[in-house]
Amino acid sequence: MSFLLYRSLVYLHPAAFRRQFGSELLVIFEDAVVADGAAALLFDVVVSLLRQWLLRSGLWKAGVAVLGAAVQVIPALMMATRHARVSQIVPARGAPIEADGLVAITVFMVCFVAAMLVAVVFWSIHVARLAAKRR
């Protein structure tokens, strides 16, 4: 039962790591389970799973990029909803555009584009590194 659970947790590792070390991790479980106990080995493989996905796979970079985007977009969005009602954002034909609304929309758009750029740059760096590793 514990071996089945261990094998499932090994299987959940990123593909590159699993291909390189997966079978060895299973052999070590068979070797070490009597001396170290299944609980210690299961704890170790859970820590390894988190480490491989969160730190080594570069997923944290995507997380930071999304967080950075949110930090920029959310205040701009709050400003936009505070200062500009929908009627001001999309004025009726021929009606004068109020400066407040226009500024809010501009700030929002600039922040949104900047956040997306940051996210795309981080993501493309991550993808390029993965491709280089595979080569």
Next chain:
Amino acid sequence: MTEDFDSFLPLSAATLHVLLALAGEDRHGYGIMQEVKRQSEGKYKLGPGTLYDNLQKMLDHGMVEDARHKSKNDDPRRRYYRLTRFGRGLLAAEASRLEGVVREARAHLGPNLRPSPGAAS
């Protein structure tokens, strides 16, 4: 070459122990874990997750490489690892750095570096 070593120093405890475990002979993963346990008198315990995370980095940096199986009866799922020339040089550079640390410690604490009983409490 020294500059290459400098960018890796000081080594993490796990990397140092793995290099040290492979300095004597080629070993497989479980063999490395057991050797680390023996060398540290059980004080440093390396789990398989930490071991393979470090081995991956060490393979990428050319500190260790795959080695041949020792006998035909070995489990084919096992992989053996051995130190490269670079890994051996790096271990020597770290050992030399640690010698300097010990020398400094002796200069300040005296020749006997064993902690006195009750010092930790």
